[in-house]
Amino acid sequence: MSSTTDHGAGTDGNPGTPPSTDDARSDRLEWRLTIERLSSYWLLGAGLFAIALFGLIVLTLVQQSIPIVSEHSLLEMVTSSNWDPAQEEFGFLPAIVGTIYVTVLSMAMGTPIAILAAIYIAEYAEGRTKMIVSSFIDVLAAIPSVIFGLVGLIVVVPFVGDYLAPALGAHSIGLGIVTVSLVMAIIVTPFMISLSVESLEALPDELRESSLGVGATKWETIRSVLLRAAGPGIFSAILLGFGRVFGATIVPAMLIGGQTAIPDSPFDAGETLPTLIVNDFGELMSLPLTQSALILVGLMLLVIVWLFNFGAMLVRRRLKRRWQY
Amino acid sequence: MSNQPALRTENLEVTYTGNRKVTALDGVSVDFAENALTAIIGPSGCGKSTLLKSLNRLHEIQPNAEIAGEVHFGDQTVYDTDDPLPEIRRRIGYVPQTPTPLPMSIYNNVAYGAKIHGDYSREELDDLVETCLRKVNLWDEVEDRLDDPGAALSTGQIQRLCLARSLAVEPEILLCDEVTSALDPISAEQVEETLESLKEEYTIIMVTHSMDQARRLADDVVFLYLGELVEANDARTFFENPQADRTKEFISGHGASTYLEKSSDESDSETQTDEQVDGSRDRPTAVEQ
Numbered sequence: 001m002s003s004t005t006d007h008g009a010g011t012d013g014n015p016g017t018p019p020s021t022d023d024a025r026s027d028r029l030e031w032r033l034t035i036e037r038l039s040s041y042w043l044l045g046a047g048l049f050a051i052a053l054f055g056l057i058v059l060t061l062v063q064q065s066i067p068i069v070s071e072h073s074l075l076e077m078v079t080s081s082n083w084d085p086a087q088e089e090f091g092f093l094p095a096i097v098g099t100i101y102v103t104v105l106s107m108a109m110g111t112p113i114a115i116l117a118a119i120y121i122a123e124y125a126e127g128r129t130k131m132i133v134s135s136f137i138d139v140l141a142a143i144p145s146v147i148f149g150l151v152g153l154i155v156v157v158p159f160v161g162d163y164l165a166p167a168l169g170a171h172s173i174g175l176g177i178v179t180v181s182l183v184m185a186i187i188v189t190p191f192m193i194s195l196s197v198e199s200l201e202a203l204p205d206e207l208r209e210s211s212l213g214v215g216a217t218k219w220e221t222i223r224s225v226l227l228r229a230a231g232p233g234i235f236s237a238i239l240l241g242f243g244r245v246f247g248a249t250i251v252p253a254m255l256i257g258g259q260t261a262i263p264d265s266p267f268d269a270g271e272t273l274p275t276l277i278v279n280d281f282g283e284l285m286s287l288p289l290t291q292s293a294l295i296l297v298g299l300m301l302l303v304i305v306w307l308f309n310f311g312a313m314l315v316r317r318r319l320k321r322r323w324q325y
Numbered sequence: 326m327s328n329q330p331a332l333r334t335e336n337l338e339v340t341y342t343g344n345r346k347v348t349a350l351d352g353v354s355v356d357f358a359e360n361a362l363t364a365i366i367g368p369s370g371c372g373k374s375t376l377l378k379s380l381n382r383l384h385e386i387q388p389n390a391e392i393a394g395e396v397h398f399g400d401q402t403v404y405d406t407d408d409p410l411p412e413i414r415r416r417i418g419y420v421p422q423t424p425t426p427l428p429m430s431i432y433n434n435v436a437y438g439a440k441i442h443g444d445y446s447r448e449e450l451d452d453l454v455e456t457c458l459r460k461v462n463l464w465d466e467v468e469d470r471l472d473d474p475g476a477a478l479s480t481g482q483i484q485r486l487c488l489a490r491s492l493a494v495e496p497e498i499l500l501c502d503e504v505t506s507a508l509d510p511i512s513a514e515q516v517e518e519t520l521e522s523l524k525e526e527y528t529i530i531m532v533t534h535s536m537d538q539a540r541r542l543a544d545d546v547v548f549l550y551l552g553e554l555v556e557a558n559d560a561r562t563f564f565e566n567p568q569a570d571r572t573k574e575f576i577s578g579h580g581a582s583t584y585l586e587k588s589s590d591e592s593d594s595e596t597q598t599d600e601q602v603d604g605s606r607d608r609p610t611a612v613e614q
Binding site: 126127204205206207208209210211212213214215216217220224225228229231322323324 | 418
């Protein structure tokens with residue numbers, strides 16, 4: 001009854017508003033419409049700027065990596081494990097293997113924990129407990145990675161070198177792929193938890209009531225209804241986590257041990273695509289071909305991370321359309 | 326109507342102890358007759374939904390809900406009981422206000438509860454799904470698309486699907502929370518027809534904002550005001566010869582309009598919001614979390 005739909009918002013000359021004359025009102029309207037027109041251009045400009053920026057970055061990377069691609073075949077570089085810029089040998093394979101190792105290991109450790117913790121926070125924790133646990137998770141997600149790197153050096157490196165590797169019958173100097181994976185799992189899990197909690201909590205209570213209302217238990221409700229309804233969100237949380245581990249730079253650079261050969265075991269030292277760039281950064285200026293090679297690595301990273309994000313978006317949209325949650 | 330009530334509340338008291346303490350139900354004792362349709366009416370914020378949900382303890386999914394009193398269910402009790410909660414909720418089913426498909430196929434939406442409770446063979450399950458969908462007059466519309474997602478149906482169809490889902494676990498009582506308020510008039514009418522036919526077999530307790538709907542469907546009416554029971558009577562007496570002054574006021578004040586109050590659309594967070602937030606008419610779930 002009292003709902004005022006504000007089409008026209010007072011411009012259509014309501015009776016009972018005497019102070020401004022019709023002239024003044026139409027001048028004002030003119031001005032308001034001008035602002036309206038301008039604002040849409042402004043916003044369009046801002047939006048285009050973001051796209052242009054992305055396009056420029058990609059363009060620069062592509063243009064800068066042309067020299068290396070024209071001299072060495074991409075396939076050969078990707079499958080060669082010989083990295084020696086002085087001899088113009090650019091094998092990316094060790095870095096690719098290291099990146100895959102780190103990503104898979106940390107996601108394998110982080111994902112189950114993230115999902116379980118998200119279920120706990122969203123569905124089981126109540127009141128003060130919930131507040132405390134989730135605020136700690138948010139704090140964890142906000143800690144700069146370099147601090148995790150430092151703590152990793154002090155705690156995780158000796159743990160892996162002295163206990164974990166010997167316990168599993170392997171040898172490790174402490175620095176290496178497993179160490180990085182552990183620390184990256186710790187970094188990326190809170191991030192995935194937050195996103196998953198968000199998508200669980202966004203589900204309408206009616207969904208819970210519907211399932212509980214036919215006599216399902218809480219766990220049955222979570223397993224068959226909530227996880228599926230929140231599936232798109234949780235899945236994209238995991239893919240975004242993937243992207244983050246994949247592009248992680250500082251922690252691998254600190255803890256992976258920097259070795260340019262293909263690692264024999266996950267306990268070995270190694271390298272990832274980002275650490276390859278960081279470690280050889282100093283040589284960029286002196287050897288143009290190396291610069292081009294490193295930029296190509298950057299391009300590969302960018303494309304893959306972008307694919308992850310894009311994939312996350314596609315899957316989320318598809319599943320959302322299917323179940324409409 | 327019938328000798329023994331299907332459900333009887335005794336001094337039921339529900340308090341939400343969130344930031345503010347809100348007494349949603351203040352000592353409500355009322356009988357719900359068997360195989361009849363009882364409508365719970367009253368203005369927003371009077372505790373209708375709370376009463377409904379407390380009958381099968383669904384309000385417990387909200388944190389900070391405290392309850393005193395008892396609900397008697399046959400010769401059993403709902404609260405002080407050894408009977409496990411899922412079994413109580415199977416026997417006292419609940420259909421929410423918003424048409425809510427589970428994220429699965431139409432077939433599985435109906436079979437969901439049944440699969441949980443019983444060991445059905447594929448054929449038995451097929452039969453059950455068909456029977457339930459026929460009971461809610463939906464079978465003809467979905468017969469050849471049972472594998473489509475539930476969400477692909479129209480809201481009116483979804484609401485009947487929800488009824489079918491509840492029926493599939495063979496409940497004795499159905500709690501319906503304003504099941505037509507989110508529907509267009511035609512779908513609402515179909516759902517009303519379904520309820521009308523279901524009450525021969527089930528005890529139905531429904532919350533409604535629409536006095537007309539209560540007049541059309543209800544055998545008994547329960548009128549709540551600010552968490553207290555004002556009047557519970559059979560529908561004829563209630564509308565034609567109301568006993569309480571407040572009922573008279575309420576009926577004469579709102580009887581002519583279809584909806585009791587504009588802001589009634591607020592739906593079920595009534596227990597916690599006494600300021601009506603205009604923007605959130607639709608889904609006050611945030612308050613409920």
